[in-house]
Amino acid sequence: MTTWQIIIAASIAVLALKLAGYLVPPALLQKPTPARIADLLTVALLAALIAVQTLGSGQALAIDARIPAVIVAAGLFAIKTPFIVVVIVAALVAAGLRALT
């Protein structure tokens, strides 16, 4: 697959899911179980992405400046700091630690 094919396929899939919400009979998905799974699916995927993005280094695990950066980020979100500020601070923490070591 080329990068473009991946991007187009993924974009169409996400858009199609949005359209599906307007087409399927509501009774089907309004049952609690599918709705709960969709909800938890989002949580699981985001948590897994955090783990991989923080610890993964290709196909290995690595402990580096990303870990303190993510801990700082979590602390800032806990005190309701705006998204963009936290993302920039996290980048600065990692960049700063790398510049020092």
Add this chain to the structure above:
Amino acid sequence: MNAAPGSPAAETTPDLVDETRQQRLAVREGLAVGLATAAYGISFGALSVAAGLDIWQTCFISIVMFSGGSQFALVGVLAAGGVAAGPAAIASAALLGVRNGIYGLRTAPIVGSGLWRRVAAAWITIDESTAVALAQPTPRSRTVGFWVTGLAVFIGWNITTLLGALIGDAVGDTRAYGLDAAAAAAFVGLLWPRLKRMQAVAVAVAAAVVAATLTPVLMPGLPVLVAALVAVVVGLFNWLGAPTVPGRASLRHVPRP
């Protein structure tokens, strides 16, 4: 504001005044959320370019896919595994997009009728437009809240994506600037509002452990997909969950931006 033409001022009942006020509040909230959300389009644009995508590809994703979580997931998996991780990247983005379909069930009755109107509404059905719409007290203000928020986020998000991509392109060495850590922080920000219940926290921790443990064993992208099974199992049996009221489940956890 929207009084019928020719209606005498004397007919302006307290209800109508209140309705006008509710619509104005919905507009204001929608614009505020649009502005706040647009700000982090910058980080998406920069991270996408850092993952190896070009500016056109980055903008295409923000226009067509238009769903923050799915977009960050796609470029995150591609950054780790390259095009070889393509199928896993597509699957991650699609699975994160499932919730938009669920939102559509709640927003379908409030967006108005007509094929193109509904296609446009589906396109902008995301966390933010759904949350603002459903938070409004009257049917008309829900409609206004949905469209104003969705369109404000759409316009803002696409402009800032382009800006971010241009910045990322100019920066070059992304690791030295800590952009890899910024990507992880972005995911933390998307997850945070969803961790209000014990069940969600447990799923998050378990999924993170599964993904980290499998990283050395499976090819990039797959650990995230396997971790998603945690959600399916816990959701199916409703472990650690509260009893649910049928029909309300899809509404409860739309995170307020």
